[in-house]
Amino acid sequence: MTEQPPSLPPGCIIRPARESEKWLLQKLLLQFTTSEALAFDLRIILLNFLILLLLGFFFIINIQLWILLKYFILIKFILEATIIFLFISLVVLTFGIILFLLSIFTYALVNWSRFWVIECNGTLVACGELHSSTTHSMLYYLFVTPVWRSQQLGSCLVKRLVQEAVQPLYLVCKPKLVQFYSQLGFVIVPWHDLSSPLQASFNIFKIDSKLTGISWAVMRYQS
Incomplete structure (x- = not known):
């Protein structure tokens, strides 16, 4: 059901978004990102990439230590557990970065039913x-x-x-x-x-x- 509050300009209505408008809605969100949230998104992406690089660095170091310390069974066991943990963290963080980047361009296409719009x-x-x-x-x-x-x-x-x-x-x-x-x-x-x-x-x-x-x-x- 649409509604036209008295304070809206003539010809404008507030209503839920329609599935057929999800591409138009996504276009609005890209305008929002460009004008209001681009710097924030770039900071978050950069932070996650830095964390990814740091995890990758420790992952390589632990593999090198695991190779060098081949006669120290206990240390090798601890290193193996650390390597597995770092590998899982790298996969999860990489997947998270990809999802974040995709969401910038597809968020409204998936979540259009949560949106309300003003049509003028x-x-x-x-x-x-x-x-x-x-x-x-x-x-x-x-x-x-x-x-x-x-x-x-x-x-x-x-x-x-x-x-x-x-x-x-x-x-x-x-x-x-x-x-x-x-x-x-x-x-x-x-x-x-x-x-x-x-x-x-x-x-x-x-x-x-x-x-x-x-x-x-x-x-x-x-x-």
Whole structure:
């Protein structure tokens, strides 16, 4: 069912995304990545590559030691266990990097049903992902195309997603967006107040904060 809040410009509606629009939705997400998240994604990829190189270095060193210490049975056993652990870690991390890279270009194609969009005069101009579980929801990928900004589209979309969400509703944002979300009823949640699953979900932003000093804010909707 579509809806046209009074504050939306004429000809604009908020509605769930359709499967037939997943390529258009993916195009919006690529715009989001280019304008809002490219630096973040590159940092995460670079960090994972550095970890991969470090693991590869220790893997080679342990193999060399295993070859050299052929008469030390106990040490060889420990080295064998270490080599197996490092090999599994290398495979898992490599697979994770590949999935992360693929997700940049295919995320909406797989997860289109989680998205709500704003359509204006037959064109998708804004989107937002609502990922709901039985206990809470998370808001991701809120994006309005540049030519349609400053017309309350983002605010209207957030308000609608709040109505659709399983409460509590969480999101993570850059410091510059804290005021925007605060005006819509969101409050900052201290890291130690988050449950373990939520901390795991947002841990990538905590790591980025340590790398860059950017104070990513975790926020929760407070009715």
